[in-house]
Amino acid sequence: DTEVTQTPKHLVMGMTNKKSLKCEQHMGHRAMYWYKQKAKKPPELMFVYSYEKLSINESVPSRFSPECPNSSLLNLHLHALQPEDSALYLCASSQERGTHTEAFFGQGTRLTVV
């Protein structure tokens, strides 16, 4: 299984809602990532987990809260988002070690904040 699975595929939420994005992989990868991607732009790194611990937070606003419950799962909790947070949110995983490691991406969650 070389897939990263993200749910839901689409999400519309109001600015006062709380929602969560989910990501799952069963490749034994110990590094997992959240990216935000706007249309026709490259993915922007948000968070990196390594061995279930948060390694990098790229100065992401606190209305985005990541969680890594175990080595296969990664969540992104959303609260009080703004319309400008509307984007495609991508999850990825890779082997933890090595600079030449390939990242595997999910299909993404298309988020619309209204």
Place this chain on the structure above:
Amino acid sequence: AQRVTQPEKLLSVFKGAPVELKCNYSYSGSPELFWYVQYSRQRLQLLLRHISRESIKGFTADLNKGETSFHLKKPFAQEEDSAMYYCAPPRSNYKLTFGKGTLLTVNP
């Protein structure tokens, strides 16, 4: 920081024409570079990596240390090659990042 530059936002060619997507890197150390591709409505995926020196879907990329480049080439473009292409530096301090990308359009 390990960075790559993709100077072209857009590239348009005709089917059957050669295509070259440019990527330059600007860091010292081992340039283990990657090309990722994102087809319309499909997930971002690895196309090829420098370390394996392979050809995927007819694409090749040669590392030129003198020019600090890792350009992606294909001798005869196909319509299905239309996609967004991202050059990526090796992972550094847990970070996996990408160049700004080049949108390739192959016209019939």
